[in-house]
Amino acid sequence: xxxxxxxxxxxxxxxKSDLVPIATxxxxxxxxxxxxxxxxxxxDQGRGAExxxxxxxxAVGWLRLAGHLAETFAGGYLVLMVxxxxxxxxxxxxxxxxxxSAFSGCAELLGIAAPVFLAAxxxxxxxxxxxxxxxxx
Amino acid sequence: xxxxxxxxxxxxxxxxxxxxxxEGLALSHISGTVPTLSAAVHAIMxxxxxxxxxxxxxxxxxxxxxxxxWQFLLRA
Numbered sequence: 770x771x772x773x774x775x776x777x778x779x780x781x782x783x784x785k786s787d788l789v790p791i792a793t794x795x796x797x798x799x800x801x802x803x804x805x806x807x808x809x810x811x812x813d814q815g816r817g818a819e820x821x822x823x824x825x826x827x828a829v830g831w832l833r834l835a836g837h838l839a840e841t842f843a844g845g846y847l848v849l850m851v852x853x854x855x856x857x858x859x860x861x862x863x864x865x866x867x868x869x870s871a872f873s874g875c876a877e878l879l880g881i882a883a884p885v886f887l888a889a890x891x892x893x894x895x896x897x898x899x900x901x902x903x904x905x906x
Numbered sequence: 907x908x909x910x911x912x913x914x915x916x917x918x919x920x921x922x923x924x925x926x927x928x929e930g931l932a933l934s935h936i937s938g939t940v941p942t943l944s945a946a947v948h949a950i951m952x953x954x955x956x957x958x959x960x961x962x963x964x965x966x967x968x969x970x971x972x973x974x975x976w977q978f979l980l981r982a
Contacts, residue, residue, distance in 0.1 A: 791971055797922075797926065801926060801929055801930075801933075804930075804933060805929070805933050805942060805944070808933050808934075840954070841957050841958065841961050842961070844954065844955075844957065844958030844961070845957070845958045845959075845960070845961025845962040845964070845965055846961075846962070846965065847958070848955075848958045848959055848961075848962040849962035849965050849966055852962065870974065871969065874969045874973040874974060875965050875966075875969050875973075877973055878965060878968045878969055878972065878973055879965070882968070
């Protein structure tokens with residue numbers, strides 16, 4: 770009973786402290802991106818520019834994407850770990866299980882983000898191919 | 907919110923406001939010399955280390971917002 774109440778309080782506090790700022794930031798960023806996209810589209814139409822084509826699919830394309838992704842993920846992960854170790858342990862001497870949480874938490878996030886990114890890329894490529902298929906305006 | 911001085915939040919609000927104002931100025935083409943945020947990110951991402959640094963920043967944000975403290979999402 771007490772555990773349930775504590776969980777509810779934690780969820781409520783998380784919604785207030787995390788979800789609301791994230792949702793607000795998301796809406797602001799998306800609004801700015803939409804405005805930029807509309808402005809750019811207007812400028813492109815004014816110049817009579819062709820819309821950019823989607824990514825070219827194929828085994829070579831996927832291999833290159835996988836290599837690029839692996840390099841970026843590994844490089845970014847290492848850079849972050851170096852910064853965390855240097856700052857939290859070298860400079861401010863922050864103890865606890867912070868480093869372990871950083872290593873495992875960032876790895877978890879990578880594990881979630883990588884398949885989602887690959888799926889989104891595949892869907893985007895498929896949509897672009899369908900749009901550029903002959904007989905389709 | 908009560909644990910921190912209001913000034914701290916105000917500084918963050920001003921910083922984010924300035925960022926959006928800068929982006930708005932760049933998008934409005936009033937000044938042709940102001941690059942948009944996406945143009946700046948594109949320039950940084952041309953170099954591997956820039957790409958790693960940006961991804962590290964993204965990872966740090968995601969870790970703080972979504973992984974740390976969200977026990978109900980990834981409960982052990």
